[in-house]
Amino acid sequence: MSLYGELKRRNVIRVAAAYVVGGWLLSELASMVFPYFGIPDWNVRFILIALALGFLPALVVAWCFVITSEGVIRDAPISRSSARRLDVFTVALITATLSLFVAGKLWFGIGPAEPQTVQVESEGDTDQVRAQYPDNSIAVLPFVNMSDDASNEYFSDGVSEELLNLLAKVRELRVTSRSSAFSFKGKAIDVTAVANKLNVAHVLEGSVRKADNRVRITVQLIAARSDTHLWSDTYDRELDDIFAIQDDIAGKVVEKLKVTLLGASPTSEQINSESYTLYLQARYLGRQGSAESLEKSNVLYLKALDIHPQNASAWSGLATNYTNQAINGLSPFEEYFDKARAAAESALSIDPGYAPAHANLGWISLAYDNDVAQAARHYARALQLGPGNTYIIRSAAVLMRSLGRLDDAILLGELVTERDPLVASGHHNLGIAYFRAGRWDEAIASQQTSLRLSPHFLGAHYRVGMALLFKNEAAAALEAVSLEKDDEYRVKGMSMALYALGRQQESQARLAELQEKWGNEWPTEVSHVYAYMGEVDAAFHWLDKAFEIDEEGLSEQFLQPFYQSLHADPRWPKFLEQVGSLPRQLNAIEFRVTLPD
Numbered sequence: 001m002s003l004y005g006e007l008k009r010r011n012v013i014r015v016a017a018a019y020v021v022g023g024w025l026l027s028e029l030a031s032m033v034f035p036y037f038g039i040p041d042w043n044v045r046f047i048l049i050a051l052a053l054g055f056l057p058a059l060v061v062a063w064c065f066v067i068t069s070e071g072v073i074r075d076a077p078i079s080r081s082s083a084r085r086l087d088v089f090t091v092a093l094i095t096a097t098l099s100l101f102v103a104g105k106l107w108f109g110i111g112p113a114e115p116q117t118v119q120v121e122s123e124g125d126t127d128q129v130r131a132q133y134p135d136n137s138i139a140v141l142p143f144v145n146m147s148d149d150a151s152n153e154y155f156s157d158g159v160s161e162e163l164l165n166l167l168a169k170v171r172e173l174r175v176t177s178r179s180s181a182f183s184f185k186g187k188a189i190d191v192t193a194v195a196n197k198l199n200v201a202h203v204l205e206g207s208v209r210k211a212d213n214r215v216r217i218t219v220q221l222i223a224a225r226s227d228t229h230l231w232s233d234t235y236d237r238e239l240d241d242i243f244a245i246q247d248d249i250a251g252k253v254v255e256k257l258k259v260t261l262l263g264a265s266p267t268s269e270q271i272n273s274e275s276y277t278l279y280l281q282a283r284y285l286g287r288q289g290s291a292e293s294l295e296k297s298n299v300l301y302l303k304a305l306d307i308h309p310q311n312a313s314a315w316s317g318l319a320t321n322y323t324n325q326a327i328n329g330l331s332p333f334e335e336y337f338d339k340a341r342a343a344a345e346s347a348l349s350i351d352p353g354y355a356p357a358h359a360n361l362g363w364i365s366l367a368y369d370n371d372v373a374q375a376a377r378h379y380a381r382a383l384q385l386g387p388g389n390t391y392i393i394r395s396a397a398v399l400m401r402s403l404g405r406l407d408d409a410i411l412l413g414e415l416v417t418e419r420d421p422l423v424a425s426g427h428h429n430l431g432i433a434y435f436r437a438g439r440w441d442e443a444i445a446s447q448q449t450s451l452r453l454s455p456h457f458l459g460a461h462y463r464v465g466m467a468l469l470f471k472n473e474a475a476a477a478l479e480a481v482s483l484e485k486d487d488e489y490r491v492k493g494m495s496m497a498l499y500a501l502g503r504q505q506e507s508q509a510r511l512a513e514l515q516e517k518w519g520n521e522w523p524t525e526v527s528h529v530y531a532y533m534g535e536v537d538a539a540f541h542w543l544d545k546a547f548e549i550d551e552e553g554l555s556e557q558f559l560q561p562f563y564q565s566l567h568a569d570p571r572w573p574k575f576l577e578q579v580g581s582l583p584r585q586l587n588a589i590e591f592r593v594t595l596p597d
Helices: 005-011 011-037 042-066 078-106 151-168 178-184 192-198 240-258 273-286 293-305 310-328 333-350 355-367 372-385 390-402 406-419 424-436 440-453 460-470 474-481 486-498 503-517 523-532 537-549 554-559 563-568 571-578 581-587
Strands: 065-068 071-074 137-140 202-211 214-223 228-238
Touching: 011 137, 011 406, 137 151, 137 178, 137 192, 151 178, 151 202, 151 240, 151 273, 178 192, 192 202, 202 240, 214 240, 228 240, 240 273, 273 293, 273 310, 310 333, 310 355, 310 424, 355 372, 355 390, 372 390, 390 406, 390 424, 390 554, 406 424, 424 440, 424 460, 440 460, 460 474, 460 486, 474 486, 486 503, 486 523, 503 523, 523 537, 523 563, 537 554, 537 563, 537 571, 554 563, 563 571
Parallel strands: 137 202
Antiparallel strands: 065 071, 202 214, 214 228
């Protein structure tokens, strides 16, 4: 008899089938039950490994023993009844496994919804999480969408971001911003390496399953230095309970990190659950930044507000959309800035303590109204209400720049890049502050960091080139600006670099192109080139044009190094007074920043 025939006669093949089906049933049961008891997912992997290791021994036992009516007996005669018992047992296991799988799918959408992953390179062992990262520091990683419907990703992202925002309200906690934390989205992570990159001692991660009006959230808090679980839990609730879940998770994190609160623990904004879901979806779409996604986002925000007009978050999100549409030329400039202001004011009429709405109005005052004093009032209030919000701190650094307080702007910029190390815009803004302060090498280093994080970051190559130009490295400056993807910056930068290299005809050709294509919209850009070339009258002519059209950013022009040739001219202080940038005017604006240690 062949080996296959003997394996079949001794029921080894039937035992193998029963073993595989039984293992499947056990793993399905474990994956469903373990989350309810806060048992980490790695225990399911342990069960699978144990089953795999036991497979060959099971087959050996099947060869040597026979299942009879009297039990499992060695060297017993092999009968058809023992084979039938194995067949019945295997069919029962298959039926039970399929029933469990189908029931799970119908009840809560349980199924194989593993995210695609890209491995993050490990940066060493836990000792590399530096000791200076305070114990009260934490990053909330994007929760994994475990729903059957991939389009529910907006909900899993939204829940993790709302948790992040809630924890950021705790003055005693240092919370990494969404921008840096979400850079690890969709990646298999080494917790210690992630914590090292984000400068934090703790990581909060989890998953979300949403099916109809039910939601299951599994969450775990990890101490990065030791890579140990401090706490984990699973919440299986109706969607209406989402705010209670978020508040409970935030409270547990504060408790486990042994944070002593100076005030009451922050709580979630109570919103109608349907309005809340629409708000999360609208915010998700709005962040995609395209003309189409912004319009779709606006529609969803307005639907959310129809259901729950007191949704301050939706009003503030709408204000952000309108501002982005105006700045990026996607909608009429004045009309959409006015709509943005009205939406932000609606948010504050509902919740006067809503920090993002104050930040909305601060940006509108700075970018649209050219009213630095009003911007300072709004940002001061926003920082008081949201001291841990890195977006607000970054905006405050820009405001400090407009006030001429470059040392303070640099300190705030350095704080942002420490707390938000993986966001290119933070390094870019810090590089601008260094450039305005004449710290050329630091300006170059910051812009190069922004390019490492985002190789196509607009303006970064140009700003590297300008710093090199002021270091009298004209050839290197020309090489840098030639890489710039923004057409206007590239043409402008090349005009100045070519001038410094003595290639006058080429320089003038670039300057003519700059005037023709962008001079009507951005007169100060043309003025920069003339001022750098020492053509003072032409520089003032284009500054007058900028004042006539009330060009965005006029209040910061006094800081531009390009204008050094204008400083001794009597027209310079008159221009500064026109735009409110004389020292006495700026010193009259009160703006103090008090942040947690």
